[in-house]
Amino acid sequence: MVATAQFTWREVNGVVHTRATVPEKEPATARGPSLCGCLMRIRDKMPRVVFMAQGARRDAWWGTPEHPCAVNAVRIYPTFGQPPSPVQVHALDLVPERDLHYLATSSFEQMLYHAEWEGQVPPDADPWSVSFAHRLRKTREALQFGG
Numbered sequence: 001m002v003a004t005a006q007f008t009w010r011e012v013n014g015v016v017h018t019r020a021t022v023p024e025k026e027p028a029t030a031r032g033p034s035l036c037g038c039l040m041r042i043r044d045k046m047p048r049v050v051f052m053a054q055g056a057r058r059d060a061w062w063g064t065p066e067h068p069c070a071v072n073a074v075r076i077y078p079t080f081g082q083p084p085s086p087v088q089v090h091a092l093d094l095v096p097e098r099d100l101h102y103l104a105t106s107s108f109e110q111m112l113y114h115a116e117w118e119g120q121v122p123p124d125a126d127p128w129s130v131s132f133a134h135r136l137r138k139t140r141e142a143l144q145f146g147g
Contacts, residue, residue, distance in 0.1 A: 005020050005021065005022045005051065006020070006022075007020045007021075007039075007042075007092060009035055009038065009072070009092075011072075014033070015031055016031060016032055016033065016034060016037075016038050016071060016072075017029070017031045017038075018030050018031065018035065018041075020042045020046065020051075022046060025046060025049070028046050029042075030042050030045070033062075033071070034062040034063070034071050034072075034091075035055060035071060035073075035092065036060065036061065036062040036073075036074045036091045037062060039053060039055040039056060039092075040111075041107070043056065043106065043107050044106075044107050047106065050103065052094055052095050052100070052103065053092045053093065053094065054074055054076075054089045054090065054092070054093045054094075055074050055092065056095070056104060056110070057076065057095060057099070057102040057103060057104060057110075058103070058104035058109050058110050058113040058132070059076050059078055059113060060074040060076055060077070060089075060091070060110070061074060061075060061077055061084070061110075061114050061117075062074055062075075062091075063075065066083075067083065067084050069088040070088060072090055072092075073090055074088065074089060074090075075087075075088055076089070077114065080116055080117050080119075081117065081119060109128065109131075109132050112125065112131060112132070113128040115128070116128045116129060
């Protein structure tokens with residue numbers, strides 16, 4: 001089933017409040033310091049819903065002290081250990097079709113990717129490149145050959 005989610009957000013006193021409504025599901029809400037973080041929480045509450053937003057990419061992350069960004073934006077971290085792209089993108093902007101293979105399967109995958117980017121994978125966890133990279137190859141092939 002393909003459906004469009006209604007996703008609303010607002011910032012009140014430095015806290016982002018979000019609400020996602022998807023047909024045939026209970027609405028989900030989240031709040032936190034960034035729109036990307038709230039989107040991750042919403043995705044945890046709606047695990048079978050795929051949000052095709054920039055903030056749902058595995059290589060997207062909100063600002064860091066070294067690479068700050070607006071509360072409603074993300075930066076793209078394409079290469080482990082390297083700086084992110086200098087351009088911020090709105091966390092709810094649609095991911096272009098050519099980049100759909102960057103969508104994370106879960107917020108866990110997104111967090112694991114970022115941990116590996118930082119070089120801070122927990123000792124009891126496999127890095128993203130071990131746990132998820134094989135899916136990337138299959139997804140790229142499916143997109144390239146039309147399924």
